[in-house]
Amino acid sequence: MAVVFVLGGALTALAVADYAHAGWTGGRWRVPAEAVTAMSWLTAGTVTAYARPRMPFGWLLAAGGLCLAASGALTAHASLAAIDGRVAEAAWTGWVGGWVFFPHLGAAAAVYLLFPAGDLPSPRWRVALPLVGAANVAAVLVTALTPGPLAADGPLASVANPIGGVAWAPSALPFAVAAINATFLSSVFAMRLRLRGIDARLRPTVRLVFWLAVVNTGIGLLLIEPPGPWIYGMAVPSTVCLTAAVSFGIVRGALWDVRATVGRALTFLALTGCVVAVFVGAVTASTILLGNDVTGVPIAALIVCIGLTPVQRRLRDWIERLLYGRRTEPYAVLSAFGTTLEAAGEPGEGLRHLTELAAASLRLPWVAVELRAAGTTPVASAGRPQGSVVRLALRHHGEDLGALVVGLRAGETEFAPADRRLLEDLARQAGAAAYASSLTAALRRHRADLVAVREQERRRLRRDLHDGVASTLTALGLKTEVAAELLPHRPERGAVLIAEVRADLATALSDIRRVIEDLGPAVVTDLGLRGALATLARRFSSDNMTVTADIAPGADRLDPSVEAAVYWIVNEALQNVAKHAQASRCEVTMTVAGTDVDLRIADDGRGVPPDATAGGGMPNMRLRAEEVGGSWSVGGPGVGTEVRATLPLAVPLTATEERLDD
Incomplete structure (x- = not known):
C-alpha cells in the first residue's frame, strides 16, 4: 500500500509538472482539482487499508486514486509530447490515459455498494457488482476502440488513436457513459435502502456518507459537460469530504464522532466556498474593469490572507454552536443556571430548570435528575431518553444525593472533554439545589407522618376518654341519682352508694391524670x-x-x-x-x-x-x-x-x- 501511495503521489506530481510545462493546456482549474482528488483517494485508501486490511474499501479507494493519478499523468505527458512533436509517444500515452480513468469510477460505485460493512444490502443485489464491472469494462473498450483524435481540443486534438479503432465505437460511447451513471445512481440508492435496517449506532455515519455521495455524484454528472471552471472548485471539497467520511467511518466504526466530523466538513466546505467566491469575484472584477485576469489573482490572495483566519473562526464557532450548543461558553451557561436558580420558586423547580437549560445549551436529547430519596424515578427531566446515558454524581458537603443523568447525542459513545467538564460543573452547582430539594421532600414526608401520628393520637385519646373517663362519669351520675333517692328512706344503702361514688371518683381522677400525662410527658x-x-x-x-x-x-x-x-x-x-x-x-x-x-x-x-x-x-x-x-x-x-x-x-x-x- 505504501508503494501504491508513493507511486500515485509521484504520478500526480508528474501530471502537475507536465501541465505547467505545457502551459496549463488542461486548464488552470481542472488540473489542480484532479491532483487533489487523486491524493484524497490515495490517502483515504492507505489509511483504511492499514487499519482494516481485511475489508475491501482501502484497496478500492487506493486503486481508484492510482487510476485517476495515472490518467492525469499520462494525459499530461501526452499533451507535452504532442507539443514537442513526439507524435507516436503522444499517441500511445494519450491512448492509455484516456481509458485508464474509468476503473476509478468503478471503484467509487463499488464503495457505495459495500459501505459500511463490506457486504451487499441484500442477496437481491448480488448482480450489482458484476454490472458495475461490466459497465466500466464496456467504457474502457469503447474509449480504447473509438477512432479519430484522442481529444476534442488541445494538443491531443491532432493526435489520432494509434490502433485505429472500430466504426461502431463512437455510437456505443453514450450508452457506456449512461451505464456508468446508472451504476452510480443505483449504488447511491442501495446506500439509501441500507439506512432502513442498519444498526442505530452506524446510522448517522451511513447517512452522512450517503448525502456526500449524492452531492459528489451530482457534481460528477455536471463534469461530463462542465458549465464553467467553478465546478472544479466544488468537486474538490465534496470528494475530499466523501473519502474522509468513508475512511473514518470504516476505521472507527461506531466510535466515530459523527458530529465532530460533520462540523469540520461543514466548516471546510463553507470556507472553501468563501475562498472560491473571493477568487472568482476578484478575477471577474479584474477582467471587467482592467481587461485582464492577472491583477485579480494577487488581490484575491491578499483578501484571503487577511480574512481567512477570522472568517474560519466565525464559521467554526457558528457550526460548533449549531451542533453542540454553548459548550465553549461554560461561564455563560453556569451564569444562566445561577440566575435561573435564584428565580426558581422552590428547589424542585430549580432542578427542572437545570435539566431544560442543560438540554438546550448542549443540544442534548435527554437530561434528568435522580435523587436517592425518590428512588430511580427522575424528579425532573427534559427531552426523551434514547440510546446510552452518562451519570454524574450530585453531591453536597460530601453527601451523595443522586445523579445527573445525561443522554448521549446521536452517533456518540462518550462526551468530549469540553462537554464533560461543563456537565460536571453543572452537577456541582446543582448539588445545593438537590440537597434543598431532598430537605424539602423529607420535611413534607415528616410533616405527613406527624399529621398521621397526631390523628392516631387524637383517636386514641378520644377512645380512652370515651371508654374510660366518660363511661365512669356516666355511671357516677346514675349512682348519685340513686343515692339521692335512697337517703330519705334507706340512709344506710344511700351511704354505701355515696362511698362507691367517692371511690369511683378517685379512679376517674386517676384516669384523667393518665390522659393528661399521655398528652405530653410532663412527668419526665x-x-x-x-x-x-x-x-x-x-x-x-x-x-x-x-x-x-x-x-x-x-x-x-x-x-x-x-x-x-x-x-x-x-x-x-x-x-x-x-x-x-x-x-x-x-x-x-x-x-x-x-x-x-x-x-x-x-x-x-x-x-x-x-x-x-x-x-x-x-x-x-x-x-x-x-x-x-x-x-x-x-x-x-x-x-x-x-x-x-x-x-x-x-x-x-x-x-x-x-x-x-x-
Whole structure:
C-alpha cells in the first residue's frame, strides 16, 4: 500500500509538472482539482487499508486514486509530447490515459455498494457488482476502440488513436457513459435502502456518507459537460469530504464522532466556498474593469490572507454552536443556571430548570435528575431518553444525593472533554439545589407522618376518654341519682352508694391524670426520666404481669427530645404488651454505649404472630426513634417479644442548622 501511495503521489506530481510545462493546456482549474482528488483517494485508501486490511474499501479507494493519478499523468505527458512533436509517444500515452480513468469510477460505485460493512444490502443485489464491472469494462473498450483524435481540443486534438479503432465505437460511447451513471445512481440508492435496517449506532455515519455521495455524484454528472471552471472548485471539497467520511467511518466504526466530523466538513466546505467566491469575484472584477485576469489573482490572495483566519473562526464557532450548543461558553451557561436558580420558586423547580437549560445549551436529547430519596424515578427531566446515558454524581458537603443523568447525542459513545467538564460543573452547582430539594421532600414526608401520628393520637385519646373517663362519669351520675333517692328512706344503702361514688371518683381522677400525662410527658419534667419510667412500670404492673425498669447510670441524662422519645416508645411498647402479649413479666432496660443509649423492652409473652398486621403502635415507635436520629426494631415471632431502640445521647445539629445558628 505504501508503494501504491508513493507511486500515485509521484504520478500526480508528474501530471502537475507536465501541465505547467505545457502551459496549463488542461486548464488552470481542472488540473489542480484532479491532483487533489487523486491524493484524497490515495490517502483515504492507505489509511483504511492499514487499519482494516481485511475489508475491501482501502484497496478500492487506493486503486481508484492510482487510476485517476495515472490518467492525469499520462494525459499530461501526452499533451507535452504532442507539443514537442513526439507524435507516436503522444499517441500511445494519450491512448492509455484516456481509458485508464474509468476503473476509478468503478471503484467509487463499488464503495457505495459495500459501505459500511463490506457486504451487499441484500442477496437481491448480488448482480450489482458484476454490472458495475461490466459497465466500466464496456467504457474502457469503447474509449480504447473509438477512432479519430484522442481529444476534442488541445494538443491531443491532432493526435489520432494509434490502433485505429472500430466504426461502431463512437455510437456505443453514450450508452457506456449512461451505464456508468446508472451504476452510480443505483449504488447511491442501495446506500439509501441500507439506512432502513442498519444498526442505530452506524446510522448517522451511513447517512452522512450517503448525502456526500449524492452531492459528489451530482457534481460528477455536471463534469461530463462542465458549465464553467467553478465546478472544479466544488468537486474538490465534496470528494475530499466523501473519502474522509468513508475512511473514518470504516476505521472507527461506531466510535466515530459523527458530529465532530460533520462540523469540520461543514466548516471546510463553507470556507472553501468563501475562498472560491473571493477568487472568482476578484478575477471577474479584474477582467471587467482592467481587461485582464492577472491583477485579480494577487488581490484575491491578499483578501484571503487577511480574512481567512477570522472568517474560519466565525464559521467554526457558528457550526460548533449549531451542533453542540454553548459548550465553549461554560461561564455563560453556569451564569444562566445561577440566575435561573435564584428565580426558581422552590428547589424542585430549580432542578427542572437545570435539566431544560442543560438540554438546550448542549443540544442534548435527554437530561434528568435522580435523587436517592425518590428512588430511580427522575424528579425532573427534559427531552426523551434514547440510546446510552452518562451519570454524574450530585453531591453536597460530601453527601451523595443522586445523579445527573445525561443522554448521549446521536452517533456518540462518550462526551468530549469540553462537554464533560461543563456537565460536571453543572452537577456541582446543582448539588445545593438537590440537597434543598431532598430537605424539602423529607420535611413534607415528616410533616405527613406527624399529621398521621397526631390523628392516631387524637383517636386514641378520644377512645380512652370515651371508654374510660366518660363511661365512669356516666355511671357516677346514675349512682348519685340513686343515692339521692335512697337517703330519705334507706340512709344506710344511700351511704354505701355515696362511698362507691367517692371511690369511683378517685379512679376517674386517676384516669384523667393518665390522659393528661399521655398528652405530653410532663412527668419526665417533674420526676426525670428515671422516675417517669418507674411510674410507667407501676402503672402497667398488675396481678398478672410484673413490669420492672432498670436504668443504667448516665442513661437518664439525655437531650430533652431524646428523653421524650424514650418515654413515648416505652409507653407505647408497654401498652402493646398489656393488650396483646399475655405476658407475666416485662423488663425495661437502658444502657449507654458510647454516644448512644440502648433501650430494650422485653416480655415473656406469646410473641408476634407470623400473620400479625402492624397497627399504629409500631410505626409510632419507629417514627419517634427516627425523629431524633435513632433506629428501632422489634423481635419475633417466637416466645416473647423484644423492642429495641438505639438513640443518641444528644441530637446533633445538621450542617445546615449549624450555619443557620451561626
